[in-house]
Amino acid sequence: MLLLGIDAGTSSIKVSVVDAGTQQCIASAQYPETEAAIISHQSGWAEQSPLGWWQFTQQAILKVHASGKYDPKDIAAIGIAYQMHGLVAVDKEQNVLRDSIIWCDSRAVPYGEKAFNAIGAEKCLCNLLNSPGNFTAAKLAWVKENEPQVYERIDKIMLPGDYIAMQLTGDITTSISSLSEGIFWDFQDDILSADVMNYFGFSESIIPPVQDVFSKHGYVSESVANTLQLKAGIPVSYKAGDQPNNALSLNVLEPGEVAATAGTSGVIYGVSDSLAYDKQSRVNTFAHVNYTKQQKRLGILLCINGTGILNKWIKNLAGAHANYSTLNAEAALIKEGSEGLYILPFGNGAERMLNNKLVGAHIHNIDLNKHTAAHLYRAGQEGIAFAFKYGLDIMRGNGMNPSVIRANKTNMFLSGVFTHAFVNATNVPVEMYESDGSIGAALGAGIGANIFKDAKEAFAGMKLLETIEPNGEDKYEEHYEKWKIYLKEELDNV
Numbered sequence: 001m002l003l004l005g006i007d008a009g010t011s012s013i014k015v016s017v018v019d020a021g022t023q024q025c026i027a028s029a030q031y032p033e034t035e036a037a038i039i040s041h042q043s044g045w046a047e048q049s050p051l052g053w054w055q056f057t058q059q060a061i062l063k064v065h066a067s068g069k070y071d072p073k074d075i076a077a078i079g080i081a082y083q084m085h086g087l088v089a090v091d092k093e094q095n096v097l098r099d100s101i102i103w104c105d106s107r108a109v110p111y112g113e114k115a116f117n118a119i120g121a122e123k124c125l126c127n128l129l130n131s132p133g134n135f136t137a138a139k140l141a142w143v144k145e146n147e148p149q150v151y152e153r154i155d156k157i158m159l160p161g162d163y164i165a166m167q168l169t170g171d172i173t174t175s176i177s178s179l180s181e182g183i184f185w186d187f188q189d190d191i192l193s194a195d196v197m198n199y200f201g202f203s204e205s206i207i208p209p210v211q212d213v214f215s216k217h218g219y220v221s222e223s224v225a226n227t228l229q230l231k232a233g234i235p236v237s238y239k240a241g242d243q244p245n246n247a248l249s250l251n252v253l254e255p256g257e258v259a260a261t262a263g264t265s266g267v268i269y270g271v272s273d274s275l276a277y278d279k280q281s282r283v284n285t286f287a288h289v290n291y292t293k294q295q296k297r298l299g300i301l302l303c304i305n306g307t308g309i310l311n312k313w314i315k316n317l318a319g320a321h322a323n324y325s326t327l328n329a330e331a332a333l334i335k336e337g338s339e340g341l342y343i344l345p346f347g348n349g350a351e352r353m354l355n356n357k358l359v360g361a362h363i364h365n366i367d368l369n370k371h372t373a374a375h376l377y378r379a380g381q382e383g384i385a386f387a388f389k390y391g392l393d394i395m396r397g398n399g400m401n402p403s404v405i406r407a408n409k410t411n412m413f414l415s416g417v418f419t420h421a422f423v424n425a426t427n428v429p430v431e432m433y434e435s436d437g438s439i440g441a442a443l444g445a446g447i448g449a450n451i452f453k454d455a456k457e458a459f460a461g462m463k464l465l466e467t468i469e470p471n472g473e474d475k476y477e478e479h480y481e482k483w484k485i486y487l488k489e490e491l492d493n494v
Contacts, residue, residue, distance in 0.1 A: 002074045008082040011035040012265045013056040015064050016438035023461035029064035031056050044106035047099040054167045061228050063111045079238035079445030081245035081437045082161030084181050087139040092155040100137045104305050104349035108138035109356050119195045120142045127188045130167040130280035134181030141200045161239045169218025173210040180287040190293045195333030214287045214448035237448030243267045244289045249440025250406040250457040260404035262412035266307030270300045270400045282353040303393040306345040314380045318373040328415040331377035337479040340365045341375050343383035353391045357494045364486045385421035388485045423468045425476045
């Protein structure tokens with residue numbers, strides 16, 4: 001019996017087929033090969049086409065089938081992970097009404113701030129566990145005010161993964177986890193937030209039916225099954241945002257367990273059993289994939305928008321001749337601290353951990369006689385590691401003190417320079433595993449379809465690759481303190 005996992009990221013769609021019996025990946029594919037574009041009509045805006053996501057998803061599924069390593073008809077369930085916080089709006093015929101305003105778009109910040117002040121800081125933080133900030137509800141408020149002709153036609157709003165599930169099945173559903181990431185959920189009363197809905201003037205009719213994350217969200221239609229060489233009627237039995245799903249892929253489900261990822265954005269995600277929040281909403285609390293009204297499991301999320309996107313920018317600018325492996329090898333030839341070159345990786349929209357400020361990316365201390373492209377490579381990766389350290393210190397101030405962090409050996413964790421900078425700057429060991437979001441989504445589908453009796457069975461085949469321990473030499477502490485001085489200067493200038 002096989003499981004299909006779809007990971008709908010910002011850069012591409014990745015799919016994996018997993019053998020439910022062994023929990024091992026049989027085949028994976030990604031589409032497109034080059035990173036998908038982000039549409040930016042104005043500075044600070046970021047949109048993508050949902051129809052583009054669906055086209056990429058179909059191409060990725062057909063591509064993995066073409067591996068010939070399995071019979072597509074043996075796929076028994078589908079799981080979906082997706083980039084968080086995006087807004088998809090459709091009419092009654094399920095036609096997309098506008099491009100999706102995605103996670104790193106900053107235009108809705110003022111709408112979230114006004115809601116925070118109007119509803120009240122204490123009420124927002126106590127009930128929503130967050131400021132409405134720049135999340136999906138505030139994005140919808142922007143549409144309501146600035147595109148009323150679009151807003152009036154909305155039948156349902158969705159997160160990106162809900163849209164892909166809709167295309168597969170024709171059904172639209174959501175979950176507490178999804179609603180919480182959009183800042184629509186009241187955790188005190190465990191219902192849709194009347195405060196948010198009333199303040200923004202949203203009708204409850206635009207919210208899809210609420211189901212458990214691990215449940216049957218619809219069944220693949222016959223027409224889609226024919227196109228994608230699948231059996232009609234197999235369930236989409238799991239949907240979750242990419243960061244809760246990344247935690248699931250690492251079997252991070254219980255209080256005190258912590259996961260990290262460093263793709264386009266960077267995230268540290270810890271699980272708690274208390275309704276915790278940061279008073280400045282610099283880190284955010286959402287319902288985890290295994291949250292229920294009877295058993296609270298909250299995900300405490302630190303997000304850094306400017307992570308892998310900075311690494312890509314530097315590669316394209318200064319190292320277009322090289323692939324990432326070569327870039328990482330050249331960075332490793334430079335000493336810790338990049339000989340005084342420091343980079344602030346904050347050029348991808350407003351950063352929540354910096355109080356939603358648009359700081360921008362900055363390079364400090366360039367010495368034209370000393371610094372080379374390799375210095376840029378290393379300084380970029382160290383700057384990202386320092387941003388993780390900065391954010392983790394905020395999490396520590398809110399009671400999240402990880403003794404170990406789990407990460408999949410993908411994206412920037414493929415770089416020894418970044419991984420060792422991350423471990424030594426944060427002073428926390430990292431356990432490395434060979435998995436990813438698409439594999440996690442596939443295993444989630446197995447849980448939701450009752451192919452596995454529980455998560456313990458789903459992750460029985462999970463294997464530790466290696467543990468990276470801090471070297472105890474504090475080589476990065478001095479460099480981190482200098483980096484923080486430059487960050488403070490830029491924050492003061494915003």
